[in-house]
Amino acid sequence: MKLHLLRHARAAKRAQWTGPAWMRPLCETGHEQARALARQLADRGVVRILSSPALRCRQTVAPLALATGLPVVADERLAEGADEAKLHELGDALGDATSVVCTHGETIGALLERFRARGLAIEEEPRCEKGSFWTLEGAGERPQSARYTGPPAFARVDADAPKVRFAVLDLGSTSFHLLVADATADGDVRRVLRERVMLRLGATITEDGAVPDAVCERAVETARQLGESARRAHADVLLPVATAALRDATNGRAVAERIGEAVGVPTRILTGLEEARLTFAAFRRKLKIGSRLALGIDLGGGSLQLITGDDRDVRFETSLRLGAARLHALHVKSDPMSRDEKRAVRAAVRGALADYAEAVRRWDPRPAIATGGTMRALARLALAERGRDLTEIHGSAIDADALRELARRLVQSKQSERLAMPGMRRQRADLVPTGALVLRTVVEELGLAGLTVADWGLREGVILEALERV
Template identity: 40%
Template sequence: MKLYLVRHADAMARGTWSGEDSLRPLSPRGERQARGLVRMFSAVPLARIYSASSLRCRETVEGLAATRGLAVGTDPVFDRSGAAEEILDLIGADTRGPVLFCAERSLIEDLLVMLGVGEQDPAPPRCRKASVWRVERRRGRVVRADYLPPPREQTPTGGPSSRWAVLDLGSTSFSLVVVDMDAREGWRRVLRERVMLGLGAHVSSGRRIPVEDLERAGLAARRLRAEADSVGCRNLLPVGTAIFRDAENGSELIARVEEALGQPLRLLSGSEEAELAYSAIRSRLEIGKERLFALDLGGGSLEFAIGAGSGAERTVSLPLGVTRLHAEFVSGDRLSEDEEQAIRLRVREVVADCLESFGGPHQGHHLAGAGGTLRSLARLMSGRGKASSHLGLDRSILARNELEGIVDRMRSGASWVGPGIPRRRVALLPVGAIVLSTLLSTLEREALTVCDWGLREGVLLEALSRKGGAGT
């Protein structure tokens, strides 16, 4: 008989799901992978389809089952730890034709070992989400075992559309976004992946990135490049930010990442970071001719840009990134009052010196910001029922008093994990709230707009304009 062992497709991240883990559904990417499995098995005459009971496993194969007029079979044993032999007896009892079974990675690995193909190590990338092991048995013995990678996501063909990716190599994380881009229609997001690294912590503590973290960065870049390749993307735009500029051994980091990617990266200056973020924020908010004061708060730096048109008139980059400040000032798991005041003093001093030469006053400017920390703070507040914080999918409002409240609660030991907030970013949120509330106080503002577009979208807009259009 032929047995197909399928690891479930990509699901919503645990950090973004507040319900029971067994009810965590597929992500948009997982839904595409599930549709890809329908194509992959189009010529396979499946007799039965089985699945573990978790929603992500069932959703992976329900579409495939529907095209065959089959019910998805479940059994309590499919969720029992250490039951690989019993499961094989159950799903292998059907001799009418090929059988498919979908489950978590750990169970797929146990079944492979039980079948005697454990020497074909299914560790990543040999057991990726939505991947398949095809096992053929005769008289109880395995005669063939093949690994089938996840179904390739279809890339649009024809016309001016093409698939592009931006790899934002930041001080807190390496982030990938893949889009289908059209010079007339703009873009549609295909994939988003992130690896939290926290490299910016080393800029303040000795200024050298340790060898083990250089290796982690190279592995992360290689993994994200593979993710882009897996969805048919060949146009990769990697950009390096503050950590590459400021680390004493930044050239070593560049070499590691470029080797992993197989191509050069574009090292952005602080001014370029500010200009790209300004372009994205202005395009997204559609504020007409209103003057804009844009800020981009990252892990290693804080950028300002002001202007009234499509291009920024003035830009500046400041060493006030949240990962950098956290490493320099926060010594334990809980932020102390002395540490808070030290961060506020640093921000006031640096920002005051900057604004003196940056021009002003800025009260007439629309104040808006971008960056992962700002978006996480906005999600946190909207998840807490703060109606004033949420304006829609593309923007939110963060008020100074809300930011102060976040600092007070987190300093007291409260743990806030909101929907869509990576758990490893949570420790940085009070530092981000301190930076922003101090900045608002210095600018004599009560709130700022948080935009969901930032540096990555600025890079895409730049690439799109070079393709001959001005779409958004």
């Protein structure tokens, strides 16, 4: 047998990390050590990588996993403070395959003592510095010799704050979207990578409410590819979440399970209210809304979320089946939209808002913050019209009159005309008139002065929630 027994690389100081203990990440020096360890071990015939569930251990072997193409298998028996009998059980079951095991100092000490009691020759008192490893070898399933390799030498780098790299896989009704971002325990989120694949999943659902088999296969493969992108970006934690399309489809749970198997992490199907709360949490963090009541609006492909609250509490939340892709599929067949189709879309929105409009008007929330693909598309069009930088979306505002005029122009235009509009992106050109009409009607029915655009939304909310979970 051959076993490389690693202690995790240098981690962020405990005093710097205010999140859950198991999520304390490596510091910058630790990441350098992890990459050096991968270079040392990648060509040694490793066929299996086991790790403690602790993030700092999984981060230590992540570069090795990337170099070898092997998965990292988290095993609770390697956790800090795990039951020693179960740890011995794991040690006895490692077999003769070349393995890498990454865990904690005390766990390594316990394993070495276990092997020493069974004949392992260790001439020196066992040491175990962070980023070091023991190589144990033997002819059968029990090691007879041990060799210690000290940690790679790097000048220590004190990062401003320890970070965790999250990857959120947002399985939406219109598109599958991957966000990879670095986050600190105090909620600072910095984007690293974004990828999007337009699938129009919600529009493919059949009359019996199911996602067709061929579409299911495409969705699973798309999710797998995005999961690979997250892995190549060295994501520490992958968080797949599904929204309206899989929430509503009769086979949505089965599709979500298949996607979970493809990416190696179970897919969480969000309820409409969970989706609303996560989005509003992102608004709170990004826009610092303070003590005044604000309204959050998230228009997706399958649903519309409305949330009112301040920086401490949520007063009201609802999820309505008013997504842009959903209403487009139900009511719009012409290009440009016919007068009857326009009336049908507006009637659907008015009907769904009827129970809430009076209360929202009475509360008079300010600001009204909006996010989602349609809102960002409208913001780009408005910025382009004013000759502004199209990257200045966040915090920009569209008043009610400007939104009404923009929606009118979009509804009356043909696809070719929309594609010629400065700021228009091809993948949104067919749905944006319907989405603009939905938002215009929402603004009118709720008596809003306009909309403030947020470039944070559900995906950032998922990361903020993960940081808070223990």
